[in-house]
Amino acid sequence: MKPQNISEPPVENHDTDDSKPSFWHIVISTLAAAFGVQSNKNRERDFKHGHIGPYIAAGIIFTLLFIAVVATIVTTVLKAKGL
Template identity: 60%
Template sequence: MSAPEDPDKKPNLFQIIISTLAAAFGVQSSKNRERDFKHGSIAAYIISGVLFTAIFILIMVFVVRLVLSQAGQ
C-alpha cells in the first residue's frame, strides 16, 4: 500500500507525467490540478506537454505509414 500524497509537496516526475496524460485526455482530478497549479513548475509542465505532443505525433505518423503500406500491397 502506498503512502498518502502530501498535497503541499512539489510534484515529482511521475506525477508530472501522469498529470500531463490526464490533461491530454481531460480527466484530471481537481485535487491533482490544484496541486499542479499551487506547487508545480510551469516549465516542467510545458516541457512535458511538448514531449507528449511530439511523441503522439510520431506515433500517429508511424501508424498511418504502416496502414498505408499495408493497403498498397
C-alpha cells in the same frame, strides 16, 4: 491504545500534497490533461506547488510522441494496403 496529548495537534499526512510534484506526477498530470480527465485535487496540486516549465516540457514531449505514433500508424497502414 496510546493516549493523545491534548496540547499536541494531530499529525496529518500530507506527503504528496505539500511537496513539489515528482516526475511521475507531472507525467500523469500531462496524460490526464491530454485526455481531459484531470481531477480537481491534482490540478490544484499542480498549480500550487508546480512550476510551469516541467509541465510545458512534458506537454511538448507528449505532443511530439503523439504525432510520431499517429504518423507511424498511418504509414504502416498505407504500406500494408500498398498505397
